[in-house]
Amino acid sequence: MKKRQKQYYHPYEGKRGKPVWLLALLAVVLLFVLGFVVLLGLVLSGSHDEITGEPKVMVILGCKVESWGPSILLQDRLDKALDYLEDHPDLTVVVSGGQGADEPMSEAQCMYDYLTAHGVDGSRILLEDQSHNTWENLRFTRALLEEQGVDASQMVVVSNGFHLTRVRMLWSRVWDGETTLSTLAAPSSHVPSRLKMYIREPFALAKSFLFDR
Template identity: 80%
Template structure:
């Protein structure tokens, strides 16, 4: 009696289920997207001054019980450095009061600047905003109310913030303008790491919803 031959195939392993392959593909796409967005954030984290700005806008950040947070102080110190050579600018400090803040970010910035020799008469307080979109919108409204020429503006914020600022500025400002930026350092390392994770996601959110 002849035995039936058996053919053995090399071990190929188990095929991964389709849902797992789809999940891995989604994760890969999201990871690549995050890397691209992080690259945009990093690219925008630079000083870029064009022309002769007549207005300086300092964007708010967390206020602590003792005064400006480290990130906010970084912004203010960057502004003070620039003001040493450009002392006649109109300054807007922009930031409202959060539920865990004892005063508005604008007032905190005003106090810090005047304590370091800036004339309070050249500072305008925008103290209603609670996010970057409102910072820019309400700053524009304030400058229009005060009759200030805002065609050439320099914005001061931490470097990670500036890509989003440039994007939103173009949505708010009408007519011709020149936007310069000053990138403050982020001295507090944990906050810097947190913001470089958060900011690419905030960039997506602002792109779709801040209009």
């Protein structure tokens, strides 16, 4: 009688694992998402008021100027500053921001006009109107204060809350411990802009960490 050969069942035979390139792609996407979440957490954690000591100088950082005046985000910053200045009218104020290609005037001039229209003494306001990003805001502000001989040992910076983590990081590079920094976190009352900035700001934070030196 002819001997029968055994037939073996191989349930996984013929199936292949995922290509290496796909696994690598998934790993990159996962790292990207995790990195973004970490950076967003840093941005959110920095969005708060923090007053230390008695600031002598207030720096208001610029934002987009529209044809009709300050954008909503910039107006949020200015209104936050005005609230603080009501109780601290003797502060020297620096308004910092140049003129973009799509802006009718410099951000500094727009802020000056808004503040003086709301009762701030214009003689106490210094205009830094050459900067075009946060790194330049802080560097040029320092140069202006030194040129004017202003005591900048204690300062308060005003910006929208999403911006302040990056501001604190860059401030430490510009001033290197020579000043005491306080911050005022303005709200971001325009919802579409707020959502856009909370997506943009983690990338800006990473870029500034690597390149703004």
